Amino acid sequence: MKEEHKKSIREISPIDVYKLLPRTNCAECGEANCMAFATKVVNGEAFIEGCPPVLTKNYEKDLLKLQELLAPPVRVIHFGTGNNQLKIGGKHVLYRHEFTYQNPPPIAIDISDDMENEQIAIRIKKVQDFSYTYIGRPLSLDALAVRSVTQNPYRYTEVIQHICELCNLPLILCSTDPNIIKAGLSACAERKPLIFAITKENWKEMGELVLDTGCPVVVSAPGDLSLLRTLVRTLQEWGIVDMVLDPGTFHSDQIGQTIHLFTALRKAAVKNFDSLSGYPILGTPISVWNGPELSDDLNHWQEAYLTSMLITRYADLLIMHSIEGWALLPQLIWRFGIYTDPRKPVSVDAGVRTFGNPDKTSPVLITSNYALTFFTVESDIKAAKIDCYLIVIDTGGLSVEAAVAGRYLTAAKIAESLKEWKADTLVSHKNLIIPGLAARLSGETEEETGWRVLVGPRDSSGIGQMIRECWPPADE
Amino acid sequence: EKFLMEPDVFPAQIREITLGATRAEGGTRGSTITVGGSTSIPFTHPQSPPPHPPVISLDVFDTRVPMPKALKNHLTEVIDDPAAWAKMNVEQFGADMVTVHLLSTDPLIQNKSPKEASKTVEEVLQAVDVPLIIGGCGDPKKDAETFTEIAAMAEGERLLLNSVTSDMADAKTLEPVCKAADTHGHCLLGFTGLDLNSAKELNRRIYQYFPPERLLMDLTTVALGYGLEYSFSIHERARMAALMGDPELQHPTISACTNAWSAREAWMDLGPAFGRNDLRGPLWETIGGITLLLAGVDLFLMMHPLAVSTLRDVAGKLMH
Ligand code: B12
Ligand code: SF4
Numbered sequence: 001m002k003e004e005h006k007k008s009i010r011e012i013s014p015i016d017v018y019k020l021l022p023r024t025n026c027a028e029c030g031e032a033n034c035m036a037f038a039t040k041v042v043n044g045e046a047f048i049e050g051c052p053p054v055l056t057k058n059y060e061k062d063l064l065k066l067q068e069l070l071a072p073p074v075r076v077i078h079f080g081t082g083n084n085q086l087k088i089g090g091k092h093v094l095y096r097h098e099f100t101y102q103n104p105p106p107i108a109i110d111i112s113d114d115m116e117n118e119q120i121a122i123r124i125k126k127v128q129d130f131s132y133t134y135i136g137r138p139l140s141l142d143a144l145a146v147r148s149v150t151q152n153p154y155r156y157t158e159v160i161q162h163i164c165e166l167c168n169l170p171l172i173l174c175s176t177d178p179n180i181i182k183a184g185l186s187a188c189a190e191r192k193p194l195i196f197a198i199t200k201e202n203w204k205e206m207g208e209l210v211l212d213t214g215c216p217v218v219v220s221a222p223g224d225l226s227l228l229r230t231l232v233r234t235l236q237e238w239g240i241v242d243m244v245l246d247p248g249t250f251h252s253d254q255i256g257q258t259i260h261l262f263t264a265l266r267k268a269a270v271k272n273f274d275s276l277s278g279y280p281i282l283g284t285p286i287s288v289w290n291g292p293e294l295s296d297d298l299n300h301w302q303e304a305y306l307t308s309m310l311i312t313r314y315a316d317l318l319i320m321h322s323i324e325g326w327a328l329l330p331q332l333i334w335r336f337g338i339y340t341d342p343r344k345p346v347s348v349d350a351g352v353r354t355f356g357n358p359d360k361t362s363p364v365l366i367t368s369n370y371a372l373t374f375f376t377v378e379s380d381i382k383a384a385k386i387d388c389y390l391i392v393i394d395t396g397g398l399s400v401e402a403a404v405a406g407r408y409l410t411a412a413k414i415a416e417s418l419k420e421w422k423a424d425t426l427v428s429h430k431n432l433i434i435p436g437l438a439a440r441l442s443g444e445t446e447e448e449t450g451w452r453v454l455v456g457p458r459d460s461s462g463i464g465q466m467i468r469e470c471w472p473p474a475d476e
Numbered sequence: 477e478k479f480l481m482e483p484d485v486f487p488a489q490i491r492e493i494t495l496g497a498t499r500a501e502g503g504t505r506g507s508t509i510t511v512g513g514s515t516s517i518p519f520t521h522p523q524s525p526p527p528h529p530p531v532i533s534l535d536v537f538d539t540r541v542p543m544p545k546a547l548k549n550h551l552t553e554v555i556d557d558p559a560a561w562a563k564m565n566v567e568q569f570g571a572d573m574v575t576v577h578l579l580s581t582d583p584l585i586q587n588k589s590p591k592e593a594s595k596t597v598e599e600v601l602q603a604v605d606v607p608l609i610i611g612g613c614g615d616p617k618k619d620a621e622t623f624t625e626i627a628a629m630a631e632g633e634r635l636l637l638n639s640v641t642s643d644m645a646d647a648k649t650l651e652p653v654c655k656a657a658d659t660h661g662h663c664l665l666g667f668t669g670l671d672l673n674s675a676k677e678l679n680r681r682i683y684q685y686f687p688p689e690r691l692l693m694d695l696t697t698v699a700l701g702y703g704l705e706y707s708f709s710i711h712e713r714a715r716m717a718a719l720m721g722d723p724e725l726q727h728p729t730i731s732a733c734t735n736a737w738s739a740r741e742a743w744m745d746l747g748p749a750f751g752r753n754d755l756r757g758p759l760w761e762t763i764g765g766i767t768l769l770l771a772g773v774d775l776f777l778m779m780h781p782l783a784v785s786t787l788r789d790v791a792g793k794l795m796h
Contacts, residue, residue: 095716097709132750134701225479233477256519256794259770263520264481276477301755305786308763312708312770325750329741330700330763337705372702376740 006273007069009092009099014038016069020062022053041070044100044341072102073270073278074316077216077242079194080170086142088244088316089280094270097342104339105311106142107331108172108319110286113159114149120159124166126323132332135346135371139332145172145196145286145319146184153183160187172196172319176220178205189213194317196220196282197246200227203234210240218282222248223257225264229276236276244317245277249284251306252291258306259313266314283307283315300327307331311338346371347397352421353378356387360428363388363471365456365463366414367435368395368403377460384464389426393417401437411444418449431473435460483521486719490514490726490774491689492527495573495636495663496607502632502661506605509572511692511774512728517715518772519794530791531775532784533573533609534565535734538588538596539580544743546757547779558596559603566604569781570788575609575638576600581622582613590625597626601633609636609665609777616641620649627656639667639694642678654685663690665730670696670706672714676724688727692775697731699739700764707731711771730775731768733783736761758782766790 007016017038025033029051031040040046048066053059074091086106093099109127111120124144132139144163148156156175163171164187171193173184181195197220198206210217219235221228228245235243247261268277285306289299304327307318311334322328340346347369355378367377369392381388393413395403403409418424418432432451434442436458445453454473456466492513497503513527536558554561558576565571576597580588597610610626612619623637637657644650657664666682668674675693682691695714698707711729718725736742742760745753761783765776769791778784 095709095712096705097713130749132746225481226477229477229479253793255790256522256796259519259794260522264479267520268479268481277479297755301759301786304759305762305766305790309766309770309790312767324752325746326752326756326759329746329750329756330759333701333741334704334763334767337701337703338708340705342705342709 012042012069014042017041020066021051022059026053028052073273075279077244077280079192079216081192084168084170086170091270094267096338100341101339104335105315105318108143108145109141109323110145110147110319110321112147112149113155117162120162121166128167132329134333134336135375139336143170143172145174148175148180153179156180157183157187160184164188176202178202178209181209185213194218203231207235207238216242216244218244218246220246232276243279244282245279246282249287251288251302262314280316281314282317283310284319285310286319286321289321300324308334311335345397348374348392350392350394353390353392355381358387358389361472362427363433363467364423364427365433366391366393368393368398368400368409370397370399373399380460380463386464386467391417391421391423400435404438409438411441411448414445415448483524484516486516488719488721488726490718490728493663493690493692493728495634497632497634503634505607509607519770525795529795530769531572532788533575533777534569534571535575535577535777535779536561537577537579539586541579544737544757546743546754559599562600562604566606569784571606573607573609574604575611575777577611578622579613581618583615583618590622593622594625594629598629601630609638611638616643616647616649620644620653623653624656627660627662631660634662636663636665639665640682641667642674645681650681651685654682658686663692665692665694667694670710679724691727693727693729695729697733697735699736700760701739701741704764704767708767708771711768711773715772728774730777731773732777733761733765734777734779736764762786
């Protein structure tokens with residue numbers, strides 16, 4: 001199954017990319033020269049489209065070569081249109097520490113056509129309104145998966161029309177009956193929905209629909225990767241390019257099989273460069289609801305941990321039934337976390353933030369620019385309703401304690417930041433509140449800055465109490 | 477188009493370590509627990525399951541510690557009695573092991589003496605017959621004294637002492653602890669903070685006084701939402717390097733998944749949209765545990781009964 005060996009992203013050197021760039025060092029990309037740009041590209045920090053000259057006619061051939069060189073072994077597939085278009089797949093590696101994972105898996109919530117229109121409207125609103133702000137980023141749901149339960153094409157068209165009137169969310173049309181899919185497409189083909197699914201039984205008729213409309217399609221062969229590859233080969237030869245793979249999401253006693261299938265497919269794609277496996281994978285944790293009749297709570301629970309396992313093990317798109325906040329929140333947070341760049345923490349800009357209406361006598365506090373630290377401190381200060389200045393110091397995105405231990409937060413650094421952000425013009429006093437976990441810097445900081453240091457609590461939730469009890473500080 | 481996928485073959489394997497000792501082996505435990513022995517990345521191929529099922533150890537504290545309601549609810553009866561608490565962990569929640577956290581020894585809390593701590597451990601040893609993990613207070617000097625005392629008292633029990641650190645090396649207490657643990661036949665857990673170089677360095681120091689064959693590693697577990705991804709990647713890297721032949725990382729690993737509860741999202745009331753706090757918290761602990769299970773962790777320190785039963789259930793199903 002091993003195919004001719006293409007270079008993996010880890011084996012591509014900046015030189016490989018540099019050789020195909022215009023090499024004029026024109027700096028239009030924002031980098032000092034082509035070599036610097038090439039380095040960013042192989043690190044996944046810039047994309048080839050960021051070099052305007054290479055996109056011109058003169059470099060057509062080089063661009064093609066570059067695209068081929070950098071193409072991920074797992075193809076990128078789009079569905080939906082405009083601002084609501086979703087991008088899935090595009091994976092380069094098996095392990096996160098090898099190269100930042102690309103394109104977090106969208107989560108689609110199901111709607112079935114046996115629901116009343118009103119019920120559907122409520123469910124859509126829930127999906128659209130679902131939002132949680134995590135370290136300053138809104139986390140939300142992404143799409144709808146419309147299931148045909150009635151097996152009635154008229155009802156399916158009706159439901160799709162109803163949905164399209166209510167929202168612009170990208171759609172997945174779920175049925176193995178080509179007549180149903182055809183009915184659905186009649187109402188939404190221009191929105192480029194994802195069709196789910198082509199199978200061994202329906203591939204001819206469904207394939208026609210896919211070719212006619214140009215919509216992407218899920219190829220489904222639960223539990224049978226050989227059949228899956230056969231289907232993909234057939235469809236490839238037929239000219240279908242935008243495919244997503246469904247190896248089957250089994251639950252309960254067969255969870256192990258699910259993890260093995262997903263892992264095997266992804267490994268075949270990125271380690272063996274098997275072009276028949278090189279497509280995004282669809283996970284359907286919603287399948288737990290077809291299991292033995294359990295309580296709703298238990299089904300939500302099972303669906304929740306199965307989803308998190310599939311986020312960890314290679315799903316590029318997920319269909320869920322649960323819209324319980326407690327079940328979804330950990331998924332959205334885990335998806336965010338595992339898709340962050342392992343080489344650099346999520347951070348915020350350094351600088352001065354003001355809370356409430358501070359004046360010349362208000363407290364001045366410092367913190368680190370690690371996003372988790374900053375937003376925790378921010379929410380605690382807001383909750384305490386105090387007027388103050390918070391100076392966010394560039395600690396390379398490290399938390400207070402890690403930054404102190406790693407010497408990214410030092411007395412010298414604090415002094416530098418006070419200067420840079422002109423702390424002496426903000427207030428007329430010279431009292432600085434530092435985090436309790438940076439207590440060991442207090443003596444040195446007083447020497448370096450000439451400010452008096454007040455050591456705050458170890459946890460920012462205590463800031464309110466401290467200010468109420470100790471501010472303004474008594475003169476010594 | 478046949479799909480063929482052979483299991484990966486690695487040149488090396490994780491050390492296999494037995495915790496606890498039966499009477500015949502010089503201890504008093506009813507049974508022992510074996511961890512490690514992996515020859516591949518877990519759950520990647522049906523033909524290469526881990527040689528031993530993942531192990532779950534439930535916590536017991538010798539002091540009242542601040543705990544979210546969801547964790548305290550079922551503990552009211554036993555919270556001041558480590559022996560009864562341990563018994564409940566085993567009998568009611570099926571703990572494979574019990575961890576006794578001797579926080580009362582903390583010089584900044586109650587500063588209880590090593591003798592008193594040792595007495596608590598003795599009581600727990602009598603109350604349950606599963607292997608024990610002994611947790612210190614984190615102070616490198618005090619922990620060394622406490623562990624040394626307990627090592628001698630529980631001669632031959634193959635306790636797992638949790639943990640030895642580079643702080644101990646700095647405080648010059650690493651050597652005596654390691655030697656005491658070795659002389660009296662116990663196992664050690666080396667703790668480092670998400671950094672493989674530090675882990676390797678600490679291990680090298682420990683090898684000077686203690687056999688690698690009885691050393692486990694804690695690479696740090698961060699809560700979901702607070703950096704679980706750091707822990708996940710560190711464990712994947714460590715396991716891969718170990719299987720590729722790095723002897724300094726070929727130790728079974730443990731995860732304190734109870735750290736999940738340090739995330740505010742695990743216990744805070746987030747309003748009706750994210751309701752069911754009674755389920756959100758345990759799910760937080762469960763997902764942290766399962767994620768690190770997939771990354772290769774061998775032993776889990778847990779607390780919430782629902783998280784415990786789910787992790788055990790999932791692990792069992794992943795094994796075949
Ligand atoms: C995740 C983590 C990392 C991640 C980095 C994550 C990041 N972006 O910071 C990585 C793996 C990169 C890392 C690296 C290091 N780490 Co580290 N790391 C942690 C860990 C597990 C969590 C840190 C965290 O996210 N805390 C949460 C944030 C929100 O906390 P915080 O920034 O401190 O903010 C809180 C308070 O400080 C306070 N606060 C914040 N601002 C303000 C402001 C005011 C005015 C007040 C009053 C209060 C306040 O309130 C906040 C909320 O509670 C901790 C252990 C732990 N469980 O705490 C170790 C820990 C901090 N790391 C440690 C160490 C030693 C390091 C390293 C030096 C060594 C190493 N392990 O490689 C390096 C340093 C960096 C470097 N490369 O040199 C040690 C520090 C020991 C010490 N006290 O000296 C710790 C405690 C682990 C340990 N016990 O060994 N680390
Ligand atoms: S824009 Fe293109 S040609 Fe110009 S410096 Fe950047 S990489 Fe080189």
